[in-house]
Amino acid sequence: MIVHLAMLLAFQLAGETLSRGLGLIIPGPVIGMVLLLVFFIAAPKVAAAVQPTTNGLLSHLSLLFVPAGVGIVAHLDKLGQDGLPILLALLVSTALSIAVGALVFVGLARLVGGRA
Amino acid sequence: MNSLPEIWTYLAQEPLLWLTATLVAYAVGDALFRASGKRPYVNPVLIAVVLLAALLWAARIPYPIYFEGAKFVHFMLGPATVALAAPLYANLGKIKASAIPMIGALVAGSVTAIISALGIAYAMGVRGEVLLSLAPKSVTAPVALGVSEAIGGSPTLTAVLVILTGIMGAVMATPLLNLLRIKNWQARGFAVGVASHGIGTARAFQVNETAGAFAGIGMGLNAVLTAIIAPWIVRLFM
Numbered sequence: 001m002i003v004h005l006a007m008l009l010a011f012q013l014a015g016e017t018l019s020r021g022l023g024l025i026i027p028g029p030v031i032g033m034v035l036l037l038v039f040f041i042a043a044p045k046v047a048a049a050v051q052p053t054t055n056g057l058l059s060h061l062s063l064l065f066v067p068a069g070v071g072i073v074a075h076l077d078k079l080g081q082d083g084l085p086i087l088l089a090l091l092v093s094t095a096l097s098i099a100v101g102a103l104v105f106v107g108l109a110r111l112v113g114g115r116a
Numbered sequence: 117m118n119s120l121p122e123i124w125t126y127l128a129q130e131p132l133l134w135l136t137a138t139l140v141a142y143a144v145g146d147a148l149f150r151a152s153g154k155r156p157y158v159n160p161v162l163i164a165v166v167l168l169a170a171l172l173w174a175a176r177i178p179y180p181i182y183f184e185g186a187k188f189v190h191f192m193l194g195p196a197t198v199a200l201a202a203p204l205y206a207n208l209g210k211i212k213a214s215a216i217p218m219i220g221a222l223v224a225g226s227v228t229a230i231i232s233a234l235g236i237a238y239a240m241g242v243r244g245e246v247l248l249s250l251a252p253k254s255v256t257a258p259v260a261l262g263v264s265e266a267i268g269g270s271p272t273l274t275a276v277l278v279i280l281t282g283i284m285g286a287v288m289a290t291p292l293l294n295l296l297r298i299k300n301w302q303a304r305g306f307a308v309g310v311a312s313h314g315i316g317t318a319r320a321f322q323v324n325e326t327a328g329a330f331a332g333i334g335m336g337l338n339a340v341l342t343a344i345i346a347p348w349i350v351r352l353f354m
């Protein structure tokens with residue numbers, strides 16, 4: 001497990017280095033994810049071995065957002081008098097985005113005929 | 117022997133107390149979520165955040181002191197993002213077969229999120245820095261902050277909007293997609309990842325592994341797309 005955790009951190013480090021080094025907008029962990037995916041494709045045995053560690057980490061992904069979530073409470077006053085329009089904009093646009101995205105996905109999947 | 121207030125004064129400044137509090141608050145949220153039969157509006161993140169915010173407010177603990185403890189949990193976001201490679205790898209076949217639906221849903225979901233948020237806020241009289249801060253709200257925090265700064269928004273405000281969007285997406289996704297009668301896990305997950313980044317992805321993983329994997333891709337792709345198109349779209353509202 002320690003080896004697998006070290007591997008995740010090493011890929012994050014590599015991603016961070018590339019992101020900073022090349023001045024990319026994509027954050028280091030996202031680049032690390034792509035690098036690890038490429039590595040898994042090259043070494044499928046490693047992918048199977050790492051699975052328990054990644055499953056453990058991802059099954060409680062929600063927990064990792066709690067500290068940042070607590071931080072927003074301290075900044076809620078930043079919304080000020082724009083609070084209501086902003087909340088309404090967030091609510092409606094999130095619902096629209098999910099609905100439009102899912103409908104387009106399903107529609108195109110039918111068109112292409114690649115239904116899973 | 118120290119008195120109770122002295123012990124409290126010591127512990128309240130130490131990382132241990134706030135790290136423990138974070139895990140306990142999440143455990144309570146998760147227990148309630150399970151007890152409710154995994155109902156989407158009983159969101160563990162939301163419950164934990166409310167509990168901790170109330171505790172900090174009551175004990176008058178400033179956020180930086182809380183974060184000294186909570187940062188250990190926060191730090192794991194990086195390796196967890198890297199770990200998303202595992203479900204992506206497990207779903208590689210499905211992903212390759214769904215390239216065209218994904219590209220279409222990415223563009224449609226991303227553009228809808230930005231234009232509808234800006235449009236609604238603009239129509240209700242929001243202008244300037246606050247309006248611009250809205251544009252990248254569907255994107256994972258590190259990218260959203262960078263985009264916000266680049267287009268003249270306030271990164272701090274964007275951080276708040278990003279988290280709010282994530283929680284809203286996580287709470288509304290299941291009932292909304294059921295209402296639309298969309299049963300395809302790939303479509304459901306992908307749309308949630310595009311609209312509400314990591315918090316939506318975490319929710320997708322609670323429901324279905326394929327949905328989680330596709331949410332992870334949606335989140336990653338939209339981070340890139342929004343960074344490219346947001347600066348162009350905000351010009352329409354200047």
